[in-house]
Amino acid sequence: MQIDQVEQLSQWLVATDIAVLELRGPGVQIRLRHDGARVEQIEEVAPAAVETMSAQVPRLVAAASSVGVFLHSHPLNDAPLARPGASVRAGQALGLLQIGALLLPVTATKDATVIGALVADGEAVGFGTPLVELEPLDEAL
Amino acid sequence: MIEILSASALATVQDLGRIGALQWGVGTSGAMDPLALAAGNLLLGNDEGAAAIEVPVFPFDVRFTGDCAFALTGADCAARLDGTPLLPWWTHRARAGQTLQLGLPQPGHWRASRAYLCVAGGIDVPEVLGSRSTQLRGAFGGHEGRALRQGDRLGTVALGHEQVATGFGLVPPALALPLQVDGVAAMRVLPAAEYALFTDTSQQVFWREEWKITAQSDRYGYRLAGTPLEPKAAIEMRSHGIVPGVIQVPSGGQPIVQMRDAQPSGGYPKIGTVIEADLWRLGQAPIGSRIRFIETSWEEAVAALEQSRRWLAEARRLVNLQRG
Numbered sequence: 001m002q003i004d005q006v007e008q009l010s011q012w013l014v015a016t017d018i019a020v021l022e023l024r025g026p027g028v029q030i031r032l033r034h035d036g037a038r039v040e041q042i043e044e045v046a047p048a049a050v051e052t053m054s055a056q057v058p059r060l061v062a063a064a065s066s067v068g069v070f071l072h073s074h075p076l077n078d079a080p081l082a083r084p085g086a087s088v089r090a091g092q093a094l095g096l097l098q099i100g101a102l103l104l105p106v107t108a109t110k111d112a113t114v115i116g117a118l119v120a121d122g123e124a125v126g127f128g129t130p131l132v133e134l135e136p137l138d139e140a141l
Numbered sequence: 142m143i144e145i146l147s148a149s150a151l152a153t154v155q156d157l158g159r160i161g162a163l164q165w166g167v168g169t170s171g172a173m174d175p176l177a178l179a180a181g182n183l184l185l186g187n188d189e190g191a192a193a194i195e196v197p198v199f200p201f202d203v204r205f206t207g208d209c210a211f212a213l214t215g216a217d218c219a220a221r222l223d224g225t226p227l228l229p230w231w232t233h234r235a236r237a238g239q240t241l242q243l244g245l246p247q248p249g250h251w252r253a254s255r256a257y258l259c260v261a262g263g264i265d266v267p268e269v270l271g272s273r274s275t276q277l278r279g280a281f282g283g284h285e286g287r288a289l290r291q292g293d294r295l296g297t298v299a300l301g302h303e304q305v306a307t308g309f310g311l312v313p314p315a316l317a318l319p320l321q322v323d324g325v326a327a328m329r330v331l332p333a334a335e336y337a338l339f340t341d342t343s344q345q346v347f348w349r350e351e352w353k354i355t356a357q358s359d360r361y362g363y364r365l366a367g368t369p370l371e372p373k374a375a376i377e378m379r380s381h382g383i384v385p386g387v388i389q390v391p392s393g394g395q396p397i398v399q400m401r402d403a404q405p406s407g408g409y410p411k412i413g414t415v416i417e418a419d420l421w422r423l424g425q426a427p428i429g430s431r432i433r434f435i436e437t438s439w440e441e442a443v444a445a446l447e448q449s450r451r452w453l454a455e456a457r458r459l460v461n462l463q464r465g
Binding site: 096101102103105 | 217250309310316317456460462
C-alpha cells in the first residue's frame with residue numbers, strides 16, 4: 001500500500017467515530033487506530049501473513065452479504081455445505097447466514113475449490129465479513 | 142406447468158383446507174402440515190393458502206414444462222434439480238424441461254414424513270366449496286378428486302407480476318418451535334368429552350406412555366399402538382360430529398387420531414383432541430415413530446395457535462424485506 005493512500009485513509013478516519021480500521025488485501029495488511037484526536041498505524045504487516053497472501057495462487061473470499069449468524073450447514077442437518085478441498089460451482093451455497101427465521105446463502109462468485117471457513121459455525125458476523133476462503137479454478141490451472 | 146413422472150405417488154394437491162364445509166358433512170382435507178405449506182407459499186410471495194403438492198411417498202419426480210419459481214418445505218428429501226442438490230426449506234428456480242427429484246426424508250435434526258412442493262402463483266385446480274384441496278373420500282377437489290398419477294400435468298395460477306425472487310430460505314418451525322418429551326416428538330392434547338369415563342390408570346397411561354404410529358396411518362387417521370386404554374364401563378354412543386385432531390378409542394383400546402381427511406362424524410368415545418396448533422407435528426410424524434401427548438388447557442391451546450401465527454408473520458416480514 002502506498003504511503004499517500006495510508007494518509008488518505010487516515011484523513012477519512014479522523015472524520016468518523018471508527019476507532020480501529022483494519023484493511024486486508026493481497027500482500028498487504030494495515031491497522032489504523034483513531035483515538036479521537038489523531039490516527040496512527042498500530043501494526044506492521046505480519047511476515048507470516050505476507051507469505052500467505054503473496055502465494056502464487058490468488059485467493060477468493062466469500063463475504064457476508066448481511067449481518068447475521070454464519071452457519072456451516074443447513075439447520076436440518078450437520079453436513080457442511082463446503083468441505084475443504086471440495087469443488088464448488090459459481091452461485092453454489094458455501095454456508096448460510098441466518099437472520100431470525102430467514103436464511104440467506106453465502107455463495108461462490110466463481111467456480112472454485114474450497115480452502116476453508118474463516119469464521120466458526122454459529123458465529124455472529126457483520127456485513128462484509130470474509131466467511132469462506134476459495135481458490136478459483138480457472139486461475140489455479 | 143408440472144408433469145408428474147412418478148408412477149404411484151399418493152401425492153395430492155392441497156391448500157389449507159375446506160374450512161367451513163363440515164356443516165354439509167364435507168371433511169376438512171388440506172395439508173397435513175399447514176405450517177410448511179404456508180411457509181412455502183410466503184417464500185414465493187403467494188397467499189399462504191395457495192395450493193401445493195403434498196408428497197408422502199418417495200422417491201417422487203416431476204418435470205417442469207415451463208420456467209418456474211418453486212419452494213420446497215416439509216421433510217428434507219435431499220431434493221435434486223437435474224442432479225444438482227437443492228437446499229430444503231428454500232426457494233429455487235427451474236427452467237422448462239428440468240426434472241425435480243425428491244428422495245427419502247433425511248434423518249436430520251427433524252424427522253418428518255411429508256414434503257411440500259409449492260410453485261409461484263400456486264397449483265391451478267378448480268376451487269370446490271372454497272378450496273383446492275383434494276377430497277379423496279368424496280373424489281372431488283384437487284386434481285380430478287384423486288391422488289396424482291404419472292403423466293398428470295398441473296398448471297400454475299398466473300402471476301400478476303413478472304419475476305419471483307428466489308435463492309433464500311427459512312429455518313423450519315420444527316427447530317424454532319420444538320416440542321418433545323424425553324426426546325420424543327410431542328403434541329398438546331385437550332381432554333375430550335369422554336376422558337373422565339376412562340379408568341384412572343388409563344388416563345395416566347395416556348399421558349405418560351409413548352404411542353407408536355402404526356402402518357395403518359394415513360391422511361384419514363393415525364392408528365396408534367400402546368398399552369390399551371380401558372373405560373370404567375362399556376361406552377355406547379350415537380354418532381356425533383368430530384374434527385381433525387380428535388382421539389377416539391374403539392373397543393380394542395388402541396387410539397385413533399382423526400387427521401385431515403377424517404369423516405365429519407364418528408361414534409367412538411373421545412379421550413382427547415390434539416390441539417390445532419400441533420396437528421402439523423403429528424402430520425409430519427413418520428409411521429413407526431413414537432409420540433407423546435402433553436395435557437394442555439384451552440388457554441394454552443389458543444396461545445399455541447397464536448405462537449404459530451407469530452412465527453408465520455415474522456417469517457413473512459423477513460421474506461418480504463429480502464424480496465424487496
